[in-house]
Amino acid sequence: MHGFIRNRLEDLLSAERPIAEKDDHADHIGSCSECASELEMFKAQGQMLRMLRAPEGLEPTPGFYARVLQRIEGRAKESIWASLIYSPVSSRIAYVSLTLALVAGSYFIAAETREGHVRNGMVAQAHYDAPVTGSVAEQRDAVLENFASH
């Protein structure tokens, strides 16, 4: 497009007056096919863009401001959590906590396993009942011993 037309492009594209009435630019457009076709293309483009115009008098439904405030409150809460979750300090704290939890967990599992063996031995021992046989006196001693061991 020639600079002569390009400088007045926005005026020429405005729908107020047809191009033919626009002084000496019309002569150039009449003789220059390149400018004419590009101008037509831009006019068609403008028409398509104007399809995005909304009808007059559109309003959101009543109570719009209250809903905006609700959304702001929601986002404020979200942002507090987000700042806690996504801050670099909190991620470091999370890594350290996770490592500590893993170390402590493996220590407790190991300790539990060791203690478990000892306790199982004690329980096995504790559940051993002396045979109640022999004389009445021996049987009485055995029963008393079994009671005492429980």
Added chain:
Amino acid sequence: MSGLSATLPFPATVDGAPAAQAKPKLDHRISEEAALVRRVQAQDEIAFREIVDRYQAKVFSIIYGILRNRNDAEDIAQQVFAKIYFSIKNFDFRSSLLTWIYKITVNECYDYLRKKRVRKLVYESEFTADESLRLENSEPATDQAPAVDQRLAQHDLILKLLSKVSEEDRNLLLLKEVEGHSVEELAGMTGMNENTIKVKLFRARQKLVKAAERLSRAPLAGRNI
């Protein structure tokens, strides 16, 4: 189309007269609107309510124009004002408040469109229902379907093309063609001079034409946003 014309800057003069007249540059820091923004920046809730009251219809219309669905427009309008509330502290008064709000609004629409497939969205929208009903009541059914389909396809296409250009180009084109602002008004709103606006508009228009050419060459399968 001349490739050279796209890269050369506009001349400083038009028909012997200065292209960008030395008009006093609009200072967005000393307007009544700037005072209102400062009040919001100072956490004045009444001032924020005033901004919502002042711009809610505008924001809703912009979104409806793009998405053609009332529920989505309402939802995104709420999101836009929440965003304004949280980011108004960063508003630097380089442009008008409306320009800034417009930018946020259009960006929110395009974020939404990116999340949803635009074709699905347009065909599910109220645009289809409203337009169909209106046309059904006025003209014979045989001629209506192609007209509605054609308009939907064009609406779909222009949204797609606008998604292919930069945010600045898209906003300038929308402010000029959809909102109907003159070059002079755009210069006042954006803080740029008129000549710069003309250059930017021309290049944005060219980019849109190129995007349309690329889209027409692209295979049908890849035509979703």
